[in-house]
Amino acid sequence: MNAAKGSTLSVNGLVKRFGGLLVTDHFNLEVRPGELHAIIGPNGAGKTTLINQLCGELMPQAGSILLDGRELVRESVQRRARMGISRSYQITSVFREFTALENVMLAVQGASGRNFSFWKPVLGDASLLGPAQALLEQVGLGAQAKTPVSAMAHGAHRQLELAMTMALQPKVMLLDEPMAGMSHQESEDMVRLLQTLKGRYGIVLVEHDMDAVFALADRITVMVYGKAIACGTSEQIRNDPDVRMAYLGDQVETV
Structure with a gap:
């Protein structure tokens, strides 16, 4: 099976069952180079299960996941990360006892495939320090480089996790509810940040914040009971009667 022409990520006929429950129902998805492709749907639609299959944490029973035409289904999480798939989580995954800079240096080191055995020398390694500081600048945390993560706000944690995801130099980033738990201002800041990343990475965004x-x-692909019921631009999804009935309802009036 060949990837769709020009696509970065192509998902074809993905199926995942837990016992008799079909949670991914012959799901198809195409993410073009540099595209931000959102996946929306009600709670329980299977969005996080889908992300877990894309990154390798879950194995589907059927279907294909292609990155630039290369099959990923049987590859490990670590192998997929090296091939260009990285993800963030609904709950932040950062080392709270380290500074922001140290967290990103660890991510840069991991991306390089280098050994983690000797932490103290790593702190003075310019080959890690420079890229880590640059990533913090890109996500708006340059001034907080030496701040312990435990002293940072929730929104800053999400920005930091994004920097760590970017450290892997991915082709496609899988972002699972990056605005979960954020204040209105923090959400606006994250939207502005993600807008700066569009075009540089393929991005799969799972998010409940319709604004x-x-x-x-x-x-946008709309997922209901594990199945893609619609795919299109924001305008097409807003005006799709099936999407309104299944998920959006009156939300489109406030967007």
Whole structure:
């Protein structure tokens, strides 16, 4: 099976069952180079299960996941990360006892495939320090480089996790509810940050904040009971009667 022409990530006929429950129902997805593709749907639609299959944490029973035409289904999480798939989580995954800079240096070191055995020398390693500081600048945390993560706000944690995801130099980033738990201001800041990343990476965004989704997405896939019921631009999704009935309802009036 060949990837769709020009696509970075192509998902074809993905199936995942837990016992008799079909949670991913012959799901198809195409993410073009540099595209931000949002996946929306009600709670329990199977969005996080889908992300877990894309990154390798779960194995589907059927279907294909292609990155630039290369099959990923049987590859490990670590192998997929090296091939260009990285993800963030609904709950932040950072080392709270380290500074922001130290967290990103660890991510840069991990991306390089180098050994983690000797932490103290790593702190003075210019080959890690420079890239880590640059990533913090890109996500707006340059001034907080030496701040312990435990002293940083929740929104800053999400920005830091994004910097760590970017450290892997991915082709496609999988972002699972990056605005979860954020204040209105923090969400606006994250939207602005993600807008600066559009075009540089393929991005799969799972998000419940419809204001953010409609502001950011090049295309949107709507997932209900594990199945893609619609795919299109923000305008097409807003005006799709099946989507309104299944998920959006009155939300489109406020967007």
